[in-house]
Amino acid sequence: MQFFIEVTIGGLLSGVMYSLVALGFVLIYKASGVFNFAQGAMVYFAALCVVGCVDKGAPLWLAVILAFIIMVLFGIATEKFVLRKLVNQPPITLFMATIGLAFFIEGAAPILWGDTVRPVDLGIVDDPIAAIMDSTGMLISTFDLAAAGIAALLVAVLALFFQKTKIGRALRAVADDHQAALSIGIPLQHIWAIVWSVAGFVALVAGLLWGARNGVQFALTFTALKALPVLILGGFTSVPGAIVGGLIIGASEKLAEIYIPPVLAGWFGGNFGGIEGWFPYVMALLFLLVRPEGLFGERHIDRV
């Protein structure tokens, strides 16, 4: 039982990372209806910008600020050169364009900053917390808890930004109805640039945490793909959905990885590790059949 709880908590904490990537997807989808496949690549790009600046001798805080500026510029450029030209195209075309964007970033980032695997040192140690280990015998890392804390903080900041500021209100208006927002004088193209910048910021946070955990490497983009099932579970338009979905995916894939292979090995013999590679997708697939709008999504959906 204790082992079960330990695996679950470990899974939940790694799920926080998926949530962070999914959050970026949700922000852009809400504001512009674009399903941004490039979010994973943006995470990689942001993290590479930070380590690249650190390599050049900048202190971490300066590197983070520089990376943020680069992400903002990138957001504006994306809006100006790609999205603006694709206005009024079907969503699926925009989706394919973001696949192209993802490839473009994945190719450009290593050329700019080098492609060796480098760690990000955030100054948070990745050790189990002694107090919890002594009292219950469970291994829970300080780093994971800190990551969860940062994620919670980020969500709180975003919530405040969306609820209390003028730009936030404009963003919500655009998310609700493009045309109505335009008609009361909200500049749609500025809003899109801002949304892409905010998504860039979320990508930066996610990239820092992932990079500190596993090193900044190309594999980041693959792991970020797992944000897709998170979105299906949580709903494409819901920020709480992204968080809860991430936690569910994180916990369930770790549990599946621990408990399913022995059963399969009992039936067929052999080694069945690596289930976590596909489990989230199949789970999302089954979930789609039951509840296509996701846990927290709006009921309006392209039902066939």
Next chain:
Amino acid sequence: MFYREAGQFKSSYAADQQIFPIRQDRIGIAAILIAAFVAVPLFGNEYWFVAILIPFLIFALAALGLNILTGYAGQLSLGAAAFMAVGAYAAYNFQLRVDGIPILVSFICAGLTAAAVGIVFGLPSLRIKGFYLAVATLAAQFFIVWCLTKFPWLSNNSSSGVISAQRIIIFGHEFESAREKYLLVLCIVVLMAMMAKNMARSSIGRAWMAVRDMDVAAEVVGIRLMHTKLLAFAVSSFYCGVAGALYAFCYLGSVEPDGFSLDLSFKILFMIIVGGVGTILGSFLGAAFILLLPIFLNVTLPWIAELLHLPINGATVSHIETMVFGALIMFFLIIEPHGLARLWQIGKEKLRLWPFPH
């Protein structure tokens, strides 16, 4: 300047419904086929067959399969490589486990197996569409590759799932040299492209396009949605499956599940976007373009770098390749969403009027 269809009158229904109604088109196609069947085998060398022509034909076939699903029926799929993998492994297992089965029959069986798997993963398309479906097909991509790695029976207990394709023997003749393999692949691809062309212009293709353009309207006019969509998944997977079998048997010789990765799926998707979504010609143009582009970059980039005195190595070239792919996709979606096939058509229209543009 260019040929025009004026003056070619049809006096029977058969003539009106033939696959290439314009005489010059028929001549052109015949010329291409003669070149492909006679001139190329006579004059091509080993490198051309192995590195360019065989993969081109195989990828064109896979792109054709994906084009049927995504271009004609409008169901976006990111799992084309997985269905190729099913085809490759099914063909291997039919050869291995069924005594005396002719290789062509096992290719067809491989296609049918892929079609069956395609129908299973196409079932969600009955309730969802768009990028929801894209994520559902990602499930197919990861799950199938995992299965092929983990169930040793499928790869005859070889380590990490690598299979070596058996020899290709048809009517006692062994297809061994690259030239013979090229001819075999060419025959299959031409046959299947003709089938696809005919499907696309018959009632099946029209039903697919109706579903793509507006599924509710299609249902109202009496098209059975479930039947039509699952048929698209089945036919598409059949094409990808046969392409996968050829990929293993005629191109690489030995394949592993990880070779059929998400990257390959994207590559095939890029082929149809660049070539032209919803056209048969586009599948071929796109395959040629995506296949030749890396070769072109590999040759020219070091040369340009030397000219500008920039340091360059293999890794940089592959990064630039990825970047160019991405940029091209965005470029085509923005400038010409219907791809090279549409450009070819525009070019023809322009030439028809040239030198008097009005």
